[in-house]
Amino acid sequence: xxxxxxxxxxxxxxxxxxxxxxxxxxxxxxxxxxxxxxxxxxxxxxxxxxxxxxxxxxxxxxxxxxxxxxxxxxxxxxxxxxxxxxxxxxxxxxxxxxxxxxxxxxxxxxxxxxxxxxxxxxxxxxxxxxxxxxxxxxxxxxxxxxxxxxxxxxxxxxxxxxxxxxxxxxxxxxxxxxxxxxxxxxxxxxxxxxxxxxxxxxxxxxxxxxxxxxxxxxxxxxxxxxxxxxxxxxxxxxxxxxxxxxxxxxxxxxxxxxxxxxxxxxxxxxxxxxxxxxxxxxxxxxxxxxxxxxxxxxxxxxxxxxxxxxxxxxxxxxxxxxxxxxxxxxxxxxxxxxxxxxxxxxxxxxxxxxxxxxxxxxxxxxxxxxxxxxxxxxxxxxxxxxxxxxxxxxxxxxxxxxxxxxxxxxxxxxxxxxxxxxxxxxxxxxxxxxxxxxxxxxxxxxxxxxxxxxxxxxxxxxxxxxxxxxxxxxxxxxxxxxxxxxxxxxxxxxxxxxxxxxxxxxxxxxxxxxxxxxxxxxxxxxxxxxxxxxxxxxxxxxxxxx
Numbered sequence: 001x002x003x004x005x006x007x008x009x010x011x012x013x014x015x016x017x018x019x020x021x022x023x024x025x026x027x028x029x030x031x032x033x034x035x036x037x038x039x040x041x042x043x044x045x046x047x048x049x050x051x052x053x054x055x056x057x058x059x060x061x062x063x064x065x066x067x068x069x070x071x072x073x074x075x076x077x078x079x080x081x082x083x084x085x086x087x088x089x090x091x092x093x094x095x096x097x098x099x100x101x102x103x104x105x106x107x108x109x110x111x112x113x114x115x116x117x118x119x120x121x122x123x124x125x126x127x128x129x130x131x132x133x134x135x136x137x138x139x140x141x142x143x144x145x146x147x148x149x150x151x152x153x154x155x156x157x158x159x160x161x162x163x164x165x166x167x168x169x170x171x172x173x174x175x176x177x178x179x180x181x182x183x184x185x186x187x188x189x190x191x192x193x194x195x196x197x198x199x200x201x202x203x204x205x206x207x208x209x210x211x212x213x214x215x216x217x218x219x220x221x222x223x224x225x226x227x228x229x230x231x232x233x234x235x236x237x238x239x240x241x242x243x244x245x246x247x248x249x250x251x252x253x254x255x256x257x258x259x260x261x262x263x264x265x266x267x268x269x270x271x272x273x274x275x276x277x278x279x280x281x282x283x284x285x286x287x288x289x290x291x292x293x294x295x296x297x298x299x300x301x302x303x304x305x306x307x308x309x310x311x312x313x314x315x316x317x318x319x320x321x322x323x324x325x326x327x328x329x330x331x332x333x334x335x336x337x338x339x340x341x342x343x344x345x346x347x348x349x350x351x352x353x354x355x356x357x358x359x360x361x362x363x364x365x366x367x368x369x370x371x372x373x374x375x376x377x378x379x380x381x382x383x384x385x386x387x388x389x390x391x392x393x394x395x396x397x398x399x400x401x402x403x404x405x406x407x408x409x410x411x412x413x414x415x416x417x418x419x420x421x422x423x424x425x426x427x428x429x430x431x432x433x434x435x436x437x438x439x440x441x442x443x444x445x446x447x448x449x450x451x452x453x454x455x456x457x458x459x460x461x462x463x464x465x466x467x468x469x470x471x472x473x474x475x476x477x478x479x480x481x482x483x484x485x486x487x488x489x490x491x492x493x494x495x496x497x498x499x500x501x502x503x504x505x506x507x508x509x510x511x512x513x514x515x516x517x518x519x520x521x522x523x524x525x526x527x528x529x530x531x532x533x534x535x536x537x538x539x540x541x542x543x544x545x546x
Contacts, residue, residue: 031280033280034263034270034271034272035270036107036262037109037111037270038111038150039149039150040150040153041113041151041152041153042112042115042155044114045155046086046116046117046120047121047159048121048122048194049168051124052124052129061161065161067168068120070167085198090114095205096204097110099251101286102328103328105259107262108262126154126156135177145190147186150219151189151215152188152189152190154191155195157170157195158194173197176207178190178192178211178215178218180217180222181215181219186266188215189214189218190215191211191214193211206247213253217229220264229256248327248434249435251327275304276308277308279310311346312346313358316358317344322343322344325343325344328343344364351364351365352365363540395411396518397411404501405500407499408500409496409498410445410496410498412493413494414493417494420526422451423445423520423522425443426539430515431516431517434456438458441456442455514543516541517540518539518542
């Protein structure tokens with residue numbers, strides 16, 4: 001009998017795992033110092049008024065409604081909130097820009113030319129009437145832009161008449177649409193969306209990453225490379241889970257693109273960065289907001305610290321691997337990371353200050369992870385991050401019985417559980433990556449039991465992943481058992497017990513030394529995001545031992 005007993009206690013929002021050993025220099029070819037520069041135009045509209053009829057033909061506003069006067073009465077002509085949202089959009093779009101720079105492995109930089117439209121306009125003046133897309137009108141200005149730029153964005157603060165209040169109200173954004181590039185005319189693609197207000201569960205950062213992914217897909221397709229993945233990995237299409245939808249999926253797609261393919265794009269231009277030490281990390285980083293302030297001033301390092309040797313801090317991990325070990329984002333559509341997230345520091349040989357050099361540390365950004373956890377019968381291995389007594393800590397225990405079952409216990413605050421807290425559990429039973437094979441499972445659990453269960457399937461002969469939410473209908477699942485436990489006297493914890501039988505989950509027929517990957521998170525009732533203890537698409541490895 002093989003026994004695995006692992007304790008994971010996580011203080012969420014306090015740590016991040018980035019495993020350098022799992023981050024290749026390039027998935028598809030040796031790196032070089034050339035990169036593709038794409039220049040894009042961005043229109044940001046201060047106020048766009050919805051005036052298209054709804055799907056039943058009802059008018060958007062009462063006849064004679066003075067929408068301009070209503071905006072003025074609300075102080076929304078040039079309101080502070082609008083200016084703040086302008087600033088948010090600029091920051092978030094630049095986060096998308098640095099995401100492409102990092103995850104293309106320094107192969108693609110996107111530059112913006114901004115145009116801010118302060119005067120409120122009706123939506124029909126800038127878009128067509130073909131709902132629900134309402135794409136931008138291809139008027140001369142946009143036509144010229146599509147000829148003169150490599151990409152185009154139209155972002156707007158959307159207002160809609162509310163029948164109850166009889167006033168215009170700010171409409172939350174979220175969804176966006178993209179029209180692809182055209183090789184025959186040389187016109188670039190363009191994307192448009194309603195900018196989400198501050199505090200919304202998504203932002204223009206992931207909208208930019210996702211929608212420009214469509215533009216980039218079309219640039220490659222129109223330039224002779226149709227094999228780049230279509231990146232619309234969305235739950236409503238049942239082709240992915242919430243986890244894997246935007247930042248992490250786009251990172252995976254970008255890192256699959258061959259280094260040499262960037263040379264073939266019919267848009268933009270190839271440039272070369274300075275690299276005196278030959279580590280394929282640029283000495284000079286792109287600027288922030290197209291200014292003279294580099295990315296590094298606002299974000300983590302994106303450039304070579306000194307450009308004198310390939311491993312500046314002599315920790316056994318070259319600078320390029322350390323800089324590219326993380327996706328670099330702190331949020332996603334369905335998950336939120338800790339706010340004290342770290343990435344590997346090419347200037348610090350022990351990023352997490354745990355006494356173990358990054359080159360020897362399987363968890364170089366987690367201070368108390370100094371080895372891949374393992375457990376034998378009678379000897380419990382532990383993964384601990386944060387205090388066991390902390391109210392928001394999450395603990396996961398696993399026990400593997402050879403060829404029989406995997407038992408999992410999820411522990412959290414009983415008070416928060418009674419208030420509606422939910423669990424999210426992700427398992428990669430072969431520890432070969434969330435985008436590899438059919439052995440990746442996601443469970444969302446609430447007080448009533450399993451809210452959602454899905455298998456993330458990535459067979460080699462399909463173009464993109466799919467999500468199977470019906471797999472449990474044909475398989476006996478031993479269910480969810482709830483029981484209360486009290487730890488450390490006055491610290492209340494609820495324990496959720498799951499059992500995965502090896503007969504149904506045959507990937508669990510493991511041999512000693514085999515790894516599984518795990519990630520977990522919590523969310524309050526009704527929350528849009530789960531707080532996860534690793535960055536998107538990174539699972540903690542656990543070794544099964546006899």
